[in-house]
Amino acid sequence: MRLKKLLTLSVTAGILAASGPVWSQTPADAPYAPAPAESPTAMPPPAEGPAQGPAAAESTASTGIGSDIKAYFTAPLHWDENDWLWFGGALAAIGAAHHYDTDVRKHFTQNLAPGQSLASDDVKDAIPTAAVFLATFGYANLVGSSDGRSEAWAMLEAAGLSGVSAYALKYALGREGPDQTSNPNEWLKGSGGSFPSFHSTAAFAVGTVLAESGNDDYRWLRRLLGYGLGVATSYERLKHNQHWLSDTVAGAALGTASARFTMNRTYATGTDSNIALVPVEGGAMLTYRITLP
Numbered sequence: 001m002r003l004k005k006l007l008t009l010s011v012t013a014g015i016l017a018a019s020g021p022v023w024s025q026t027p028a029d030a031p032y033a034p035a036p037a038e039s040p041t042a043m044p045p046p047a048e049g050p051a052q053g054p055a056a057a058e059s060t061a062s063t064g065i066g067s068d069i070k071a072y073f074t075a076p077l078h079w080d081e082n083d084w085l086w087f088g089g090a091l092a093a094i095g096a097a098h099h100y101d102t103d104v105r106k107h108f109t110q111n112l113a114p115g116q117s118l119a120s121d122d123v124k125d126a127i128p129t130a131a132v133f134l135a136t137f138g139y140a141n142l143v144g145s146s147d148g149r150s151e152a153w154a155m156l157e158a159a160g161l162s163g164v165s166a167y168a169l170k171y172a173l174g175r176e177g178p179d180q181t182s183n184p185n186e187w188l189k190g191s192g193g194s195f196p197s198f199h200s201t202a203a204f205a206v207g208t209v210l211a212e213s214g215n216d217d218y219r220w221l222r223r224l225l226g227y228g229l230g231v232a233t234s235y236e237r238l239k240h241n242q243h244w245l246s247d248t249v250a251g252a253a254l255g256t257a258s259a260r261f262t263m264n265r266t267y268a269t270g271t272d273s274n275i276a277l278v279p280v281e282g283g284a285m286l287t288y289r290i291t292l293p
Contacts, residue, residue, distance in 0.1 A: 118179070118241045
C-alpha cells in the first residue's frame with residue numbers, strides 16, 4: 001500500500017494540469033492596448049480592474065514556487081475521473097514497456113563479452129537537456145524577452161519538481177538496473193535506483209515545455225526538438241544499459257505530466273477577464289482583458 005501511494009503521488013503528479021488547456025499566450029501577446037498617456041481624450045481605465053486589498057493579497061499568495069510545490073504534491077487529492085484515466089493510461093504504458101524490458105536489454109548487450117559492461121555516460125547523457133535550458137535562458141536574456149525567461153523558468157521548475165519525484169521513487173522502489181541484473185523484476189533492493197530514469201524525466205520535462213510553449217509560428221519545429229530531446233535521451237540510457245525500457249517510459253510520463261502542470265501554473269489565466277470599451281484618441285476600442293498570474 002505504501003508503494004502504491006508513492007507511485008500515485010510521484011509518477012503522475014501534474015496530470016491534472018495535462019488534461020486541461022495549456023496557454024501559450026503570454027501577457028505580452030494580449031490584445032489590450034491602452035490609450036496613450038498624452039492623449040487629451042484619454043479617460044480612466046474601466047472600473048473592472050484587478051482586485052485590490054485582501055482579495056489581491058490572497059491572489060498573490062496563491063502564486064510562486066512555494067504554492068506550486070504544494071499544488072504539485074497534493075494534485076492527486078483533487079483529481080477527477082478524467083485525471084484518473086490519464087493516470088491509468090500512464091500505468092498501462094509502463095506495464096506494456098515492462099513486458100519488453102528483457103528483450104530491449106538483450107538487443108543492446110548481445111555483443112558484449114562475458115563480464116564486459118558499458119560505460120554509464122551519465123554526464124554526457126545529461127548535456128543535451130542542460131544545453132536546451134541554458135540556450136533558452138541565455139537567448140531570452142540576450143534579447144530581453146520576458147516570455148523567454150518565463151519559458152526558461154517553467155523548464156527549470158518542471159525539471160526540479162519531476163526530479164524530486166523521480167529520486168523519491170528511486171529510493172522507495174529500489175529497482176536494480178540492467179547493468180546490475182538480467183532480471184527486470186528485482187525491486188526493493190538497497191543498491192537499486194533504476195526506476196524511473198532521472199535523465200528521461202528531466203529531458204521530457206524540459207522538452208515538453210519547449211514543445212508546447214511560445215506561439216504557434218514554429219510549433220512543428222518546437223515539438224520536433226522538444227519531444228525529440230526526450231526520446232533521444234531515453235534511447236541513450238537504454239543504449240548505455242543504464243535503464244530498463246519501463247524506467248524510461250515512467251520517466252517520460254512523469255516529466256511530461258510535470259511540465260504540463262508547470263505550464264498551467266505559469267500561463268493559465270485567472271478568473272478576472274472581461275470585455276471593455278476603452279476610449280482612445282479619435283474614438284474607442286473594444287478590448288478583451290485577461291489577468292495572468
